[in-house]
Amino acid sequence: MVDESRRDFLKKAAAGATAAVIPFANVRIPVIDVTLEEFFQKHYKEMSEEEKQRVIERLKKEYKEKYGIDATIKTTPPKEGVVWGYALNIQKCIGCRRCVYACVRENNQSRASPTDPTKGEIQWIRVLEIEKFKIHPGEEGKDFRTRFGEIIAGVNLEENEHYYNPEHVPEEDKFYMPIQCQQCERPPCVKVCPTKATWKEPDGIIVVDYNWCIGCRFCLAACPYWARRFNWSDPYLPKEEINPNMHYLGNRIRMRGVVEKCTFCIQRTREGRYPACVEICPVGARKFGNLLDPESDVRKVLEKKRVFRLKEELGTQPKFFYFMD
Amino acid sequence: MEARSDNLILQKALQEIERMKEVSVAKGLVILVILLSMFSIAHAKPEFAEKTGESCTVCHPNGPPELGPAGEYFKEHGTLEGYGELPTGEAEPGGRCNVCHAQFKPNPTPRDLSAAPREPNHRFEFNHGGGRFWCLTCHNPVDRDTLRLFNGSEIPFEEAPLLCSQCHGVIYEEWKEHIHGRWVGSIENPEPDVICTDCHNPHDPEFKPIEPEKPPEKPPASKEIPNYPVYSFIVLALSLLLAVYAAWR
Amino acid sequence: MSKLIDFVITSIKVSLTGSKKYYAWLASLLIMVLFGAFSYYYQLKYGLIITDIRDQVSWGSYIANFTFLVGVAAAAVMIVLPAYIYNYKEFKHITIFGELLAVGALTMCLSFVLIDLGRIDRMLHILPFTGTPNWPQSMLTWDVIVLNGYLFLNLLIPGYLLYKAYVREPPRKWIKIFILISIPWAISIHTVTAFLYGGLAARPFWNTAVMAPRFLASAFTAGPALMIIILQIVRRYTCIGKPGCKLVVTDRALFTLAHIALISMLVNLFFLGSEIYTVGYAATSHLAPLKYLFFGLEHNGVTYAKLQPYMWAAITMEIIAAILLLFPKTRKNFTTLNIACIFAFLGIWTEKGMGLIIPGFIPTPIGEIWEYYPTLMEIMITLAVWALGFLVYTLLLKVAIAIEAEEVVHPSAKDKEMPEMH
Numbered sequence: 001m002v003d004e005s006r007r008d009f010l011k012k013a014a015a016g017a018t019a020a021v022i023p024f025a026n027v028r029i030p031v032i033d034v035t036l037e038e039f040f041q042k043h044y045k046e047m048s049e050e051e052k053q054r055v056i057e058r059l060k061k062e063y064k065e066k067y068g069i070d071a072t073i074k075t076t077p078p079k080e081g082v083v084w085g086y087a088l089n090i091q092k093c094i095g096c097r098r099c100v101y102a103c104v105r106e107n108n109q110s111r112a113s114p115t116d117p118t119k120g121e122i123q124w125i126r127v128l129e130i131e132k133f134k135i136h137p138g139e140e141g142k143d144f145r146t147r148f149g150e151i152i153a154g155v156n157l158e159e160n161e162h163y164y165n166p167e168h169v170p171e172e173d174k175f176y177m178p179i180q181c182q183q184c185e186r187p188p189c190v191k192v193c194p195t196k197a198t199w200k201e202p203d204g205i206i207v208v209d210y211n212w213c214i215g216c217r218f219c220l221a222a223c224p225y226w227a228r229r230f231n232w233s234d235p236y237l238p239k240e241e242i243n244p245n246m247h248y249l250g251n252r253i254r255m256r257g258v259v260e261k262c263t264f265c266i267q268r269t270r271e272g273r274y275p276a277c278v279e280i281c282p283v284g285a286r287k288f289g290n291l292l293d294p295e296s297d298v299r300k301v302l303e304k305k306r307v308f309r310l311k312e313e314l315g316t317q318p319k320f321f322y323f324m325d
Numbered sequence: 326m327e328a329r330s331d332n333l334i335l336q337k338a339l340q341e342i343e344r345m346k347e348v349s350v351a352k353g354l355v356i357l358v359i360l361l362s363m364f365s366i367a368h369a370k371p372e373f374a375e376k377t378g379e380s381c382t383v384c385h386p387n388g389p390p391e392l393g394p395a396g397e398y399f400k401e402h403g404t405l406e407g408y409g410e411l412p413t414g415e416a417e418p419g420g421r422c423n424v425c426h427a428q429f430k431p432n433p434t435p436r437d438l439s440a441a442p443r444e445p446n447h448r449f450e451f452n453h454g455g456g457r458f459w460c461l462t463c464h465n466p467v468d469r470d471t472l473r474l475f476n477g478s479e480i481p482f483e484e485a486p487l488l489c490s491q492c493h494g495v496i497y498e499e500w501k502e503h504i505h506g507r508w509v510g511s512i513e514n515p516e517p518d519v520i521c522t523d524c525h526n527p528h529d530p531e532f533k534p535i536e537p538e539k540p541p542e543k544p545p546a547s548k549e550i551p552n553y554p555v556y557s558f559i560v561l562a563l564s565l566l567l568a569v570y571a572a573w574r
Numbered sequence: 575m576s577k578l579i580d581f582v583i584t585s586i587k588v589s590l591t592g593s594k595k596y597y598a599w600l601a602s603l604l605i606m607v608l609f610g611a612f613s614y615y616y617q618l619k620y621g622l623i624i625t626d627i628r629d630q631v632s633w634g635s636y637i638a639n640f641t642f643l644v645g646v647a648a649a650a651v652m653i654v655l656p657a658y659i660y661n662y663k664e665f666k667h668i669t670i671f672g673e674l675l676a677v678g679a680l681t682m683c684l685s686f687v688l689i690d691l692g693r694i695d696r697m698l699h700i701l702p703f704t705g706t707p708n709w710p711q712s713m714l715t716w717d718v719i720v721l722n723g724y725l726f727l728n729l730l731i732p733g734y735l736l737y738k739a740y741v742r743e744p745p746r747k748w749i750k751i752f753i754l755i756s757i758p759w760a761i762s763i764h765t766v767t768a769f770l771y772g773g774l775a776a777r778p779f780w781n782t783a784v785m786a787p788r789f790l791a792s793a794f795t796a797g798p799a800l801m802i803i804i805l806q807i808v809r810r811y812t813c814i815g816k817p818g819c820k821l822v823v824t825d826r827a828l829f830t831l832a833h834i835a836l837i838s839m840l841v842n843l844f845f846l847g848s849e850i851y852t853v854g855y856a857a858t859s860h861l862a863p864l865k866y867l868f869f870g871l872e873h874n875g876v877t878y879a880k881l882q883p884y885m886w887a888a889i890t891m892e893i894i895a896a897i898l899l900l901f902p903k904t905r906k907n908f909t910t911l912n913i914a915c916i917f918a919f920l921g922i923w924t925e926k927g928m929g930l931i932i933p934g935f936i937p938t939p940i941g942e943i944w945e946y947y948p949t950l951m952e953i954m955i956t957l958a959v960w961a962l963g964f965l966v967y968t969l970l971l972k973v974a975i976a977i978e979a980e981e982v983v984h985p986s987a988k989d990k991e992m993p994e995m996h
Contacts, residue, residue, distance in 0.1 A: 087504075094532070094534070094535070095537060096535055096536075096537050096538060097537050097538035097539070097540075098538060100538065100541070101538050112542060112545075117545060117546045118545050118546055118547065118548045119545060120542050120544060120545035121541075121542060123541050126541065162540070162541060163540040163541065163543075164537075164540060165537065165539070165540045166537065167536065168533075168534030168535060168536060168537070169534055169535065169536075169537040170534060171534075232545070233545075233548065269512070272511045272512050272513055273510070273511055273512065274508070274509065274510070274511075274512060274515070279507070279509050281507060282507070282535070283507075283532065284505060284506040284507040284508075284524075287503070287504055288512065289512060290512070296512075297502070297503045297504050297508070297515075300499075300502045300503070300504045301504050304499065304502075304504065305504075
């Protein structure tokens, strides 16, 4: 109990410190290029509504100054009784990568700069091209220790191609599997984050508070699906490419030194719209919905199709299901 | 339109010939000229008229319609050879098919129409059913502005899913439950503003391979500071020299 | 209190005065440190893009060196334990060198972790009250606690003992408690660092129970190996061996350290062999990182094997070191002993630093092979941090040697005898 009061006191003192700093809030610390107000910003989950609004006003001003756009930055909370789930049909996926680029357009990732080769395009979705099967029978007459036959078929996360670029997809002998954040129910990334900068929201989406992340990249090491990306330099984002419809925990413009990843288009899904990747898939391979609603698309998939998850044995309990017809 | 005037000219010419049985040479020459001139523009006659002997008024009772791009091309070249892809004969709302088909008796013999000598409308690849289907499997022979179900009932083109579901029942059920095909809009009320035929060409339903988007880039290059290697070399050399001096006996 | 202030001021003066060669050594380290700071300014300005670390291999030289140096810091316990638990006299004289080495190594560890952060300006977010530490779930928060705690212990214990020596008073009993605490604490720092890697199910190369034992075994080899070299340098540059010198570093102490290094090296090699067998016998997909290290991985006709020569060199060096340490003839001969120590140190630096962190990321969990090789700036910053650690160690050691050799004393205690320190 003594601890409680002390913690309260210190929190008040910290809040007091923040309030005291407000007059100098716009002073910019050189080199790391943050304002004092941003420096003293609290963790998102500890901010009151007014503090959140103040932060949003500051961000909107920043984007207006830097990019000349009028952004809306929402803080829409999760809906009751909703846990989002995703289903992807790898029988239908043709590996066209329209989802990858729809995601980039929607979520304000850093783009590749035409003049600066140190700025690359961040893509949250990675499509794997996997050979349908490969058969090399063993040599006849040889004893088993000298020559194994090789028959490889199935979802192969060890040997696949990320940089495929044929004339047309799908190719005859390949199938395709896009991977993005699996929004695990037991996320290893949340467990290892030393500052609680990433956490699971009540509607199941794993989010990152970009202003709290210290950039230690422990979560990049802990993710079994290679779903997280890091801003190695200042993002390059031409003004025309910005999507002004943002959510604080989702697609607002990030800064260098922080982690980002798929958030199931939190700016869309919390307003009841489909994620960008679901809408753009030309063959309808992607399905999205509320896992708690028995009538939702994704529940129907779970009922009617045989689904599997990646790396089930790791116990991460992803909410991203793959299925085949 | 030349075709019609050709016909009329022919008719008139024949009438003339009938009337002028005892015709003078001059008149005969006129007739000859007229006949020759007919040959010179004979290649501009549509195959429809050639093969069937029917007149243009069969489909165009109200006079010549405006030329679309295919028509313009035809007017210029006299043939549709080299025009390129012809429209694949999707039904227009309001049903335009009956304008022609109401005039003919349906021919129930299953046959290949990909080289159809009739309208360019019907000249396309038909790849549905692996040889077991043909046009009148789905299209209603007595009313071409509707489709025909197995039990003989007629449905409009907008209700095509009912027809597709006869064979693709599982997919139809899945489509109704939103787990087949693309659904856009809101998650609560996704918009089904597409039906089967909006995505799948009923005459050649298999999706053709498309060009993929660019592959991801390799990770970006490291930021380099100008002259850094030189500075590093100097610092390392200095440091090493000092350390060696410190260690020297 | 005034004595304490006097102690601090005198220590600073002592650490900054010495022979020309001493200044040359300090300068040598200082210019590396300053150049590192200059380079780090660019890292702050442009971000970690100045390194070769990318999403595929997201930890590089900084974390690799951090991992290795935590082991070196922990190795102080290998001197403290025999000295205080077994009352091994030879080690009683050299515990201070081990404890101060821990300070130097911890300086390097903490620096490496801080410069590896993408947003160092937010480092307060990991501490309680100013931030929201994810304790006890995140191993990094445990690491913050144990590393800083060990730093505190290793500043307190030698600091207190040196202060008491400076004023010629016997140390109070309570310091023994801290010394005893520092023994399991040293084990804990390296165990927690090993758990950082061992707990990640996403990285099968690291997700093994043998990670913590391996870390400890290799720490207790590299640490004593470094200690043997350092003690010989100390012997050379101080009054040791000359008559009337109060510092004592006996040959026997060095040979015992060598013995400790030998046992640890053999255990380390055994753990390595066990690891290779477990992964290699069934040859599951988990073999890929190990195969990358020793033989390279092939994809689309290209073979990726940048670390291959270093790894084989490291294993060879470790085996040679083990053999040289094994036989008393070579262990007790200073030339071969030094070769063995250098080989052991370099071998373990490779096998536990770059050779452990980098292959954990190759191939990525979804099968991409992307190789990492540090950029020049990364290397210079790494060397700068090493220089910083040695600079700190040198300065501290200068003070410790001066006080223990009874070359400096508080004016009021000039005529007193040096009490029993241990």
